[in-house]
Amino acid sequence: MTVVALFVFSLLYLTPGDPAAVIAGDAATVDDIRRIRANLGLDEPFLVRFGGWVWGLAHGDLGVSIFTNLPVAHLIGQRVEPTLALTLCTLLVSVLVAVPLGVVAAAKAGTWIDRAVMAFSVLGFSLPVFVIAYILILVFSIELGWLPVQGYRPFAENFWDWLRHLILPSIALGTVYIALIARITRASMLDVLAQDYIRTAQAKGLSPGPVLVGHALKNAAIPIMTIIGIGIALLISGAIVTETVFAIPGIGRLTVDAILRRDYPVIQGVTLLFSGLYVLINLLIDLSYLFFDPRIRY
Amino acid sequence: MNTVVPAAPQSVSPTWQQFKDAFRRHPTAIVGGMVLLAMILVAVLAPWLGTVDPQAVAPVRRLKQPSAEFWFGSDMLGRDVYSRVLYGARVSLSIGLVVALASTLLGLAIGLVTGYLRWLDAIVMRIMDGLMSIPPVLLAISLMALTKASVENVIIAITLAEVPRVVRLVRSLVLTLREQPYVEAAVAAGTTLPRILVRHILPNTVAPLLVQATYVCASAMITEAILSFIGAGTPPNIPSWGNIMAEARSLFQIAGYLILFPGICLSLTVLAVNLLGDGMRDALDPRLARRM
Numbered sequence: 001m002t003v004v005a006l007f008v009f010s011l012l013y014l015t016p017g018d019p020a021a022v023i024a025g026d027a028a029t030v031d032d033i034r035r036i037r038a039n040l041g042l043d044e045p046f047l048v049r050f051g052g053w054v055w056g057l058a059h060g061d062l063g064v065s066i067f068t069n070l071p072v073a074h075l076i077g078q079r080v081e082p083t084l085a086l087t088l089c090t091l092l093v094s095v096l097v098a099v100p101l102g103v104v105a106a107a108k109a110g111t112w113i114d115r116a117v118m119a120f121s122v123l124g125f126s127l128p129v130f131v132i133a134y135i136l137i138l139v140f141s142i143e144l145g146w147l148p149v150q151g152y153r154p155f156a157e158n159f160w161d162w163l164r165h166l167i168l169p170s171i172a173l174g175t176v177y178i179a180l181i182a183r184i185t186r187a188s189m190l191d192v193l194a195q196d197y198i199r200t201a202q203a204k205g206l207s208p209g210p211v212l213v214g215h216a217l218k219n220a221a222i223p224i225m226t227i228i229g230i231g232i233a234l235l236i237s238g239a240i241v242t243e244t245v246f247a248i249p250g251i252g253r254l255t256v257d258a259i260l261r262r263d264y265p266v267i268q269g270v271t272l273l274f275s276g277l278y279v280l281i282n283l284l285i286d287l288s289y290l291f292f293d294p295r296i297r298y
Numbered sequence: 299m300n301t302v303v304p305a306a307p308q309s310v311s312p313t314w315q316q317f318k319d320a321f322r323r324h325p326t327a328i329v330g331g332m333v334l335l336a337m338i339l340v341a342v343l344a345p346w347l348g349t350v351d352p353q354a355v356a357p358v359r360r361l362k363q364p365s366a367e368f369w370f371g372s373d374m375l376g377r378d379v380y381s382r383v384l385y386g387a388r389v390s391l392s393i394g395l396v397v398a399l400a401s402t403l404l405g406l407a408i409g410l411v412t413g414y415l416r417w418l419d420a421i422v423m424r425i426m427d428g429l430m431s432i433p434p435v436l437l438a439i440s441l442m443a444l445t446k447a448s449v450e451n452v453i454i455a456i457t458l459a460e461v462p463r464v465v466r467l468v469r470s471l472v473l474t475l476r477e478q479p480y481v482e483a484a485v486a487a488g489t490t491l492p493r494i495l496v497r498h499i500l501p502n503t504v505a506p507l508l509v510q511a512t513y514v515c516a517s518a519m520i521t522e523a524i525l526s527f528i529g530a531g532t533p534p535n536i537p538s539w540g541n542i543m544a545e546a547r548s549l550f551q552i553a554g555y556l557i558l559f560p561g562i563c564l565s566l567t568v569l570a571v572n573l574l575g576d577g578m579r580d581a582l583d584p585r586l587a588r589r590m
Contacts, residue, residue, distance in 0.1 A: 122569065122572055122573065122576065123569065125516075125568075125572055126516070126565055126568040126569035126572050127565045127568075127569075128520050128523050128524065128561070128564060128565065128568070129524070130523075130524075130527055130543065130557075130561075131543075131557070131561035131564065131565055134557050134558075134561065135561075232433075233433035233434065233435075234433075236433045236435075236436060237433050237434070237435030237436055237524065240435070240436075240439070240524075240528065241524055241527060241528065244527070244528055244547075245547075255439070256528045256529065256530075258443075259439060259442070259443045259528065259529065259530045260529055260530075262443065264443075267439075267440055267443050271432060271436055271437075271440050274432075274433060274436055275431050275432045275433070275436070278431060278432075278433060279431045
C-alpha cells in the first residue's frame with residue numbers, strides 16, 4: 001500500500017502539465033500563475049507535499065478538487081451509490097451465472113454443452129465491454145424498446161426503475177467476468193472430479209447433484225474465490241467504461257471527467273480508492289479460504 | 299576435460315516438432331492465426347485496398363449510411379469509415395504487438411535477474427506487488443493523465459501496466475529452473491552469472507513467455523480501445539479502432555454502424571489472438587490442455 005501511495009502521489013507530482021496554468025486560463029500573467037501555485041501549495045518541495053498528503057489521507061482527507069474546489073472525498077461520496085449498485089449487481093449476477101455454467105461444463109466435459117460454455121468463455125474474453133454494451137443497447141433498447149437506453153435512477157426513488165436501468169449495464173460489465181469465472185470453475189471442478197473421494201461418493205450411491213455441489217464444488221472453491229478476487233480489477237476498469245456508455249453518474253464517470261480536465265487530486269483519490277478496495281477485497285477472499293478449507297491456518 | 303555430464307534434465311519447453319504436431323491438433327488456433335495474419339495484411343496493405351485519405355473531411359457527405367460508395371458509411375465529419383477502420387488497424391495492431399514485445403522483453407529482463415539474485419528480489423517484487431494492486435487499466439489511465447496523448451505514450455502506459463504480471467511469471471519460472479541439476483552443474487563449472495542466465499535459464503522461459511505474450515497483446519489492444527474510448531488514449535487525429543468508436547459515442551443511436559464496424563474488427567482480432575494463445579498453451583502444456 002505504501003508503494004501505491006507513493007506511486008500515486010509521485011505520478012501526479014511529476015506531471016508536466018501545470019494545473020495552476022489550467023485554472024488561470026489563457027489570459028493569466030506569470031504572476032497570476034505563481035500566486036495560484038502558492039495558494040495550492042504547489043511550490044513546496046516534494047517530501048513536504050507528500051508528507052502533507054499522507055497526513056491528510058490518514059485523516060480521511062483526499063485533498064480538494066482543482067476544478068470544482070470541492071473536497072475529493074465529498075465528490076467521491078456523491079458518486080458512490082451508482083457505482084456500488086452497478087458493481088454489486090454485476091458481481092452477484094456473474095457469480096450466480098458463471099459458477100453453475102462452469103460446474104455443468106465440468107460435469108458434462110467433452111459434450112456440446114461443455115464446448116458451448118468454453119466457446120462463450122473465449123468470446124466473452126475477446127469482446128470489449130463497450131462493444132457488448134452498444135450491441136445490448138441497439139438490440140434491447142432501440143430495436144425492442146424493452147429497457148431504457150441510458151441513465152440511472154437512485155435506489156431510494158423507485159426500486160423497479162432502478163433495477164431496469166441496471167440490467168443492461170450489469171450484463172455488459174459482467175460478460176468478461178462470467179467468462180473468466182466459468183473457465184476457472186470448470187478447470188478447478190475437473191481437477192476435483194478426478195479425485196478418489198468423488199468416486200467413493202458416487203459408489204455410495206449418492207445422486208449426482210449433491211456430489212457435484214457438496215463434495216466437488218466446495219473443494220474446488222479456492223481457485224474460484226481467487227479468480228473472483230483478481231477479476232475485481234476487470235470490474236473496476238469495466239465500470240469506468242460502462243458508466244461512460246450508459247451515462248451513469250458514478251465514480252467511473254467522475255474519473256473520466258477528471259482525466260479530461262486534468263483534475264489531479266480527483267484522479268489521485270479515485271486511483272487510491274479503487275486500489276485500496278481491490279487489495280481489501282483480495283484480503284477478505286484470502287480469509288474466506290478458512291471457510292472452504294479448514295486445514296488452512298493463518 | 300573429464301567432467302561427468304549430468305543426465306539430461308527434464309526440459310521445461312518441448313521441442314518445436316512437438317509444438318507443430320500439437321498445433322495441428324488445434325484447428326481453432328490455426329483459424330485464429332489466419333484471421334490475425336489477414337488483419338495484419340489488411341493493416342499493411344491499407345493504402346491499396348480501395349481506401350481514401352482517412353482524414354479527408356467532407357461535411358457535405360456527413361453521416362451517410364453504409365452504401366456502395368461508403369462501404370462502412372461516413373462519420374460526422376464526412377470521413378470514410380472504411381478507410382478509417384483499415385488505417386485504424388495499423389494503430390491498434392501495432393500498439394498490441396509493440397506492447398506485447400516490450401512488456402515481454404522488459405518483464406523477462408527484470409524477472410531473470412530478480413529470480414536469480416535473491417537480495418534484489420525482495421525490493422523489486424514489493425514494487426511489482428504495489429503496481430499489481432492497481433488495476434491495470436486504471437494504472438494506464440493515470441499514467442496517460444500525466445502525459446500528452448500520443449501513440450508512444452499509450453504504448454509506454456500499457457506496457458508499464460502489463461509488466462508486473464510478466465515479471466511474476468518469469469520469476470516463478472526462474473525459481474524452479476535455478477534448482478535444476480544442469481544449473482548447479484554450470485555453477486560448479488564456474489560459469490559466470492550472465493552466462494548462466496542467458497545460456498541456461500533464458501531458453502527454457504521462451505515457450506511459456508510466448509503464450510503470455512499473446513495474452514498481453516490481446517489485453518493491450520482492448521486497453522488501448524478503452525483508453526481511447528474514454529478520451530485518454532491515442533490522439534483524435536490518428537484513427538485507431540478505439541478512437542473511431544469514441545467519436546461515435548454521442549451518435550450511436552442514429553449511426554450505430556460507426557461503432558459496429560470498428561467494434562467487429564477489434565473483437566475479431568482479439569478473439570483471433572486469444573485463440574492463437576489458447577492453442578499455443580495447449581500445445582506447450584498438455585496437462586493444462588486436458589483441463590482448459
